[in-house]
Amino acid sequence: xxxxxxxxxxxxxxxxxxKRKRGVLRSILKRTQNxxxxxxxxxxxxxxxxxxxxxFSVVGNNTSYINSKxxxxxxxxxxxxxxEILNSKIEITxxxxxxxxxxxxxxVTVNDxxxx
Numbered sequence: 001x002x003x004x005x006x007x008x009x010x011x012x013x014x015x016x017x018x019k020r021k022r023g024v025l026r027s028i029l030k031r032t033q034n035x036x037x038x039x040x041x042x043x044x045x046x047x048x049x050x051x052x053x054x055x056f057s058v059v060g061n062n063t064s065y066i067n068s069k070x071x072x073x074x075x076x077x078x079x080x081x082x083x084e085i086l087n088s089k090i091e092i093t094x095x096x097x098x099x100x101x102x103x104x105x106x107x108v109t110v111n112d113x114x115x116x
Contacts, residue, residue: 001095004058004066006073007043010083011051021049024082029054031080036073052083066092 010028015021025042033040036058044053056073060066070090078085 002060002063002066002092003095004060004070004090004092006056006058006070006091007089008054008056008074008077008085009045009051009087010054010077011086012083013050015049018047018049021052025052025054028077028080028082032056032073032077035076036069038073051086063092063094 012021012024015024029040029042032038038056038058040054040056042052043055045051054077058066058069058073060069067090070092074085074088074090077083
């Protein structure tokens with residue numbers, strides 16, 4: 001299993017209030033989530049009405065696929081022209097150790113009349 005995590009700092013240039021910022025941010029988050037079916041949320045700068053920090057995650061089984069998806073997500077957010085991307089950081093982690101069976105998991109057969 002491969003997990004890609006991204007953090008994006010954005011600047012919302014036409015925001016004059018927290019209400020306007022939340023509207024623009026909601027649009028970015030929903031459109032990105034609908035397009036790529038990812039987990040995405042505001043994770044920082046909640047009270048700053050010009051800046052925001054967005055975090056997202058992508059899960060797959062191939063590192064090159066996750067790398068290309070994170071690039072597509074960044075390009076999509078930038079192409080919306082609702083905010084300027086100031087900084088971005090992507091981290092890709094492979095979790096191959098979890099796929100191995102654990103010693104404490106055992107197959108248990110339960111019949112309809114047996115009690116554990």
